[in-house]
Amino acid sequence: MTRRRDEPAPDLSPHMADEVAQTTCYMCACRCGIDVFLKQGADGRKQVSYIQGNRDHPKNRGVLCAKGSAGIMQHLSPARLRKPLRRNGPRGSGEFEEIEWEEALSLATEWLGGIRETDPKRLAFFTGRDQSQSLTSLWAQEFGTPNYAAHGGFCSVNMAAAGIYTMGGAFWEFGAPDWERAKMFMLFGVAEDHDSNPIKLGLSRLKARGAKIVGVNPVRTGYNAIADEWVGITPGTDGLFVLALVHELFGTGRVDVAYLARYTNAGWLLVDAPGTAKHGLFARDADGKALILDRKTGKLVAWDTPGAVPELTVDVTLPDGRTGRPVFQRMAAAYLAEDYAPEAVAARCGVTAATIRRLAAELARVAFEEEIVVERPWTDWLGRRHDRMVGRPVAFHAMRGISAHSNGFQTCRAIHLLQILLGSVECPGGFRFKPPYPKPVEAHPKPHGDTHPCAPLPGPHLGFPAGPEDLLLEADGSAQRIDKAFTWDAPLAVHGMMHMVIANAAEGDPYRIDTLFLYMANMAWNSSMNTGGTAEMLTRADDKGDYVIPHIIYADAYSSETVAYADLVLPDTTYLERHDCISLLDRPISEPDSLADAIRWPVVDPDRDVRGFQSVLIELGARLGLPAFCDAEGGPKYRDYADYMARHERRPGIGPLAGWRGDGTQHGRGAPNPDQVARYRENGGFFTAEIPEEAQFFKPWNAAYQDWAVEMGLIDRPQPYVFQLWSEPLQKFRLAAEGHGEHQPPDHLRARIGDCFSPLPAWYPPFEEAALDPAAYPLHAITQRPAAMYHSWGSQNAWLRQIHGENPLYVPNEVADAAGLADGDWARVTSHHGEIVVPVRRTGACNGHTLWTWNAIGKRKGAWALRPGAPETTKGFLMNHLIHELLPPKGDGRRWTNSDPVTGQAAWFDLRVRIEKAEAPAESLPASTPQRSPVGTGPDDLTYGGKP
Numbered sequence: 001m002t003r004r005r006d007e008p009a010p011d012l013s014p015h016m017a018d019e020v021a022q023t024t025c026y027m028c029a030c031r032c033g034i035d036v037f038l039k040q041g042a043d044g045r046k047q048v049s050y051i052q053g054n055r056d057h058p059k060n061r062g063v064l065c066a067k068g069s070a071g072i073m074q075h076l077s078p079a080r081l082r083k084p085l086r087r088n089g090p091r092g093s094g095e096f097e098e099i100e101w102e103e104a105l106s107l108a109t110e111w112l113g114g115i116r117e118t119d120p121k122r123l124a125f126f127t128g129r130d131q132s133q134s135l136t137s138l139w140a141q142e143f144g145t146p147n148y149a150a151h152g153g154f155c156s157v158n159m160a161a162a163g164i165y166t167m168g169g170a171f172w173e174f175g176a177p178d179w180e181r182a183k184m185f186m187l188f189g190v191a192e193d194h195d196s197n198p199i200k201l202g203l204s205r206l207k208a209r210g211a212k213i214v215g216v217n218p219v220r221t222g223y224n225a226i227a228d229e230w231v232g233i234t235p236g237t238d239g240l241f242v243l244a245l246v247h248e249l250f251g252t253g254r255v256d257v258a259y260l261a262r263y264t265n266a267g268w269l270l271v272d273a274p275g276t277a278k279h280g281l282f283a284r285d286a287d288g289k290a291l292i293l294d295r296k297t298g299k300l301v302a303w304d305t306p307g308a309v310p311e312l313t314v315d316v317t318l319p320d321g322r323t324g325r326p327v328f329q330r331m332a333a334a335y336l337a338e339d340y341a342p343e344a345v346a347a348r349c350g351v352t353a354a355t356i357r358r359l360a361a362e363l364a365r366v367a368f369e370e371e372i373v374v375e376r377p378w379t380d381w382l383g384r385r386h387d388r389m390v391g392r393p394v395a396f397h398a399m400r401g402i403s404a405h406s407n408g409f410q411t412c413r414a415i416h417l418l419q420i421l422l423g424s425v426e427c428p429g430g431f432r433f434k435p436p437y438p439k440p441v442e443a444h445p446k447p448h449g450d451t452h453p454c455a456p457l458p459g460p461h462l463g464f465p466a467g468p469e470d471l472l473l474e475a476d477g478s479a480q481r482i483d484k485a486f487t488w489d490a491p492l493a494v495h496g497m498m499h500m501v502i503a504n505a506a507e508g509d510p511y512r513i514d515t516l517f518l519y520m521a522n523m524a525w526n527s528s529m530n531t532g533g534t535a536e537m538l539t540r541a542d543d544k545g546d547y548v549i550p551h552i553i554y555a556d557a558y559s560s561e562t563v564a565y566a567d568l569v570l571p572d573t574t575y576l577e578r579h580d581c582i583s584l585l586d587r588p589i590s591e592p593d594s595l596a597d598a599i600r601w602p603v604v605d606p607d608r609d610v611r612g613f614q615s616v617l618i619e620l621g622a623r624l625g626l627p628a629f630c631d632a633e634g635g636p637k638y639r640d641y642a643d644y645m646a647r648h649e650r651r652p653g654i655g656p657l658a659g660w661r662g663d664g665t666q667h668g669r670g671a672p673n674p675d676q677v678a679r680y681r682e683n684g685g686f687f688t689a690e691i692p693e694e695a696q697f698f699k700p701w702n703a704a705y706q707d708w709a710v711e712m713g714l715i716d717r718p719q720p721y722v723f724q725l726w727s728e729p730l731q732k733f734r735l736a737a738e739g740h741g742e743h744q745p746p747d748h749l750r751a752r753i754g755d756c757f758s759p760l761p762a763w764y765p766p767f768e769e770a771a772l773d774p775a776a777y778p779l780h781a782i783t784q785r786p787a788a789m790y791h792s793w794g795s796q797n798a799w800l801r802q803i804h805g806e807n808p809l810y811v812p813n814e815v816a817d818a819a820g821l822a823d824g825d826w827a828r829v830t831s832h833h834g835e836i837v838v839p840v841r842r843t844g845a846c847n848g849h850t851l852w853t854w855n856a857i858g859k860r861k862g863a864w865a866l867r868p869g870a871p872e873t874t875k876g877f878l879m880n881h882l883i884h885e886l887l888p889p890k891g892d893g894r895r896w897t898n899s900d901p902v903t904g905q906a907a908w909f910d911l912r913v914r915i916e917k918a919e920a921p922a923e924s925l926p927a928s929t930p931q932r933s934p935v936g937t938g939p940d941d942l943t944y945g946g947k948p
């Protein structure tokens with residue numbers, strides 16, 4: 001090909017870098033390895049010139065997505081905060097003065113120190129999408145406040161809690177499909193930003209092998225668009241659809257009975273004594289072990305008796321004369337009920353009965369007729385030797401789309417039940433755990449909430465209750481936590497309920513707080529339901545004119561909407577300028593065959609007066625005298641976060657990083673190694689250790705895996721367990737609701753607990769839908785995260801803004817026809833809480849009863865350094881304005897939280913609306929009121945390396 005004479009000569013071999021630094025991407029939560037190309041700039045400082053994927057990295061193997069490569073523009077974002085700020089105008093105005101770090105830290109220490117000396121629970125410390133929760137939770141625990149959590153409560157706690165209570169692990173960081181061997185793969189409610197590169201790599205491997213991919217999602221974008229079959233389900237009905245598949249499997253006898261008998265509690269005997277305090281609990285022996293009826297001996301024996309094989313279908317008379325009924329019997333009765341027949345659920349799910357039947361048959365055929373074998377002997381925890389590993393090559397993955405409903409916990413349980421019935425968990429071709437999982441629920445701590453002045457909390461805030469006795473309630477029944485997690489409102493709120501913090505704090509319910517301390521959580525905008533209401537709560541004043549939340553401290557790297565509501569702003573660095581720890585104590589990057597963790601480190605120095613938040617927190621901890629952050633003389637124990645990463649021990653020999661411990665040759669367990677962070681840098685920023693071949697499958701029951709997990713410090717003793725298809729903790733809550741036991745729920749919650757705490761996965765209609773007239777609000781409305789943006793971060797990014805600078809409302813063709821809407825028209829969308837007027841685009845790739853849009857594109861004027869008139873502020877919009885943190889009034893004087901009743905997960909996707917054509921306004925409504933930007937606005941052209 002020849003070049004025209006007037007064309008510029010391309011530089012085909014540009015000098016890209018003086019050096020390449022390997023660290024971890026943070027443009028989303030996937031934690032891919034990246035090579036950052038660095039060049040000396042005109043000012044003599046190192047500058048980032050290019051980012052590419054690290055080919056050796058276990059997470060992405062060189063693959064980089066659009067977000068990842070646009071990290072340069074995140075690093076150069078005009079929205080970066082530059083110096084600590086103290087508010088000098090009304091809250092919300094964005095008026096600040098810059099202050100020095102010493103003044104900022106002294107102010108924070110003064111506010112926080114006073115609280116700790118008097119009443120530590122008056123601090124509410126909540127973090128967003130940070131990846132340092134093992135540090136932030138330790139800090140809060142040492143402070144002594146019960147009020148700590150990260151953003152899981154409004155993200156995917158249903159998925160995590162359902163997984164851990166059912167099978168000791170969940171999807172994403174903690175488990176993955178066997179991409180190499182699965183022959184049929186179903187994904188439910190997965191947006192493109194979740195586990196992004198690993199899923200894309202996995203899907204390509206499935207496609208290369210000709211495996212079938214089925215996407216279950218109301219919206220056909222991203223992964224669902226490349227699936228072999230798309231099931232355009234109606235929001236909130238995934239659980240019903242899955243249980244109809246279960247109905248079919250039971251009806252056709254296509255369940256893996258041997259797997260159920262061996263690896264689940266299907267054979268455990270339930271006390272069948274309706275109306276008594278033990279009904280539905282396991283019959284146990286004198287040692288407290290659940291009993292089975294051994295079909296070989298005909299005797300009642302403990303479930304883990306070597307050689308015993310449980311009867312699954314025979315009722316027995318227990319020694320005390322009561323009837324014992326195997327869990328399997330209860331399952332068969334529950335799931336063969338006509339309520340779950342395909343014909344009974346089809347219309348509600350938006351999936352035909354024939355499709356449900358066909359998919360159930362396909363799942364069974366692939367699982368049982370295309371079984372695969374890995375010729376690898378292994379030994380189980382009872383000493384039984386197995387010659388080979390037999391696999392059922394059906395794998396599932398699910399995420400927030402099914403989770404963010406008021407029936408999400410049970411839906412997630414139903415998906416786990418389905419894959420367990422097929423025998424496809426932890427076998428070749430199925431779903432596989434990633435270290436540090438699997439772990440039975442009993443291996444996790446209980447929640448702690450007792451607080452005393454100047455004293456740490458007696459244990460971790462967040463944990464896994466086994467029954468009503470573990471709730472965090474005061475003697476008068478009021479909540480110990482500001483968000484009311486672990487109360488009868490949300491007993492298994494294992495990630496807290498961040499979406500209720502500001503509302504409860506503003507109401508002083510259950511009590512007033514003094515300081516709201518937020519990190520990286522845009523709670524004044526896209527991370528809150530009822531966005532306008534939240535802004536009012538953050539600025540609400542009492543009779544004397546004082547703010548009802550007296551102090552707000554906010555730490556972030558960027559000038560988000562929430563910055564304007566802070567009294568004190570602690571500016572964070574970008575991800576290329578600080579240390580971070582992607583830890584096995586938190587959310588690591590392991591794979592099913594290997595354990596892995598990673599670091600970030602400052603590949604460039606900040607050019608602003610900012611500090612990594614984790615280092616700031618460690619310094620604050622020392623200033624406040626928190627024991628874990630002080631040395632024997634009371635001075636600072638750690639220099640900064642890097643020092644903490646290397647020297648902190650959570651238990652003797654166990655620290656934030658697993659690799660190169662002790663003298664540098666020990667992994668998993670070992671004394672702290674001061675050179676550890678340097679060793680990670682030398683190794684490309686990560687550490688990985690292969691699981692021995694014999695230990696790679698059947699991990700909960702595999703003796704070799706259990707021993708390896710102990711050796712690596714994941715657990716302290718072998719802890720084999722079986723999957724809990726019948727959840728005894730849920731039954732305990734139900735029994736309490738029936739009036740049994742010492743710990744009793746308030747009367748107004750008894751019926752709801754009875755309905756929603758089924759010990760077997762069940763389905764009930766989402767609460768908002770049940771509370772509203774379906775004729776008035778006939779449509780569902782949801783958001784979907786795009787592949788090219790992660791939450792609100794992308795709208796400051798010059799490259800990513802070009803992909804999603806605005807977000808139309810996508811309207812199914814049939815709904816658009818009925819409303820007379822054409823592309824480019826505007827529509828009014830109304831919920832029980834509010835209305836928006838927004839631009840419309842028609843679509844055929846969507847469930848016919850569902851409106852949708854991209855998440856978090858709309859921005860408030862003045863935020864994110866966007867220039868006046870930026871499309872994000874004029875055409876972009878948020879669905880959040882339509883969603884309330886409370887359900888519609890029921891007429892009994894109470895408003896229930898818009899949450900899952902089991903876990904407290906925010907039910908974002910329960911939203912019901914109506915739509916009508918509207919006159920085009922000047923901009924999307926509600927139009928945001930401007931904030932003053934503490935960082936000014938960005939230039940017209942943002943350039944790097946001299947080129948736009």
Ligand code: SF4
Binds near residue numbers: 060069196
């Ligand atoms: S998926 Fe993309 S944005 Fe997310 S960590 Fe990987 S490269 Fe970065």
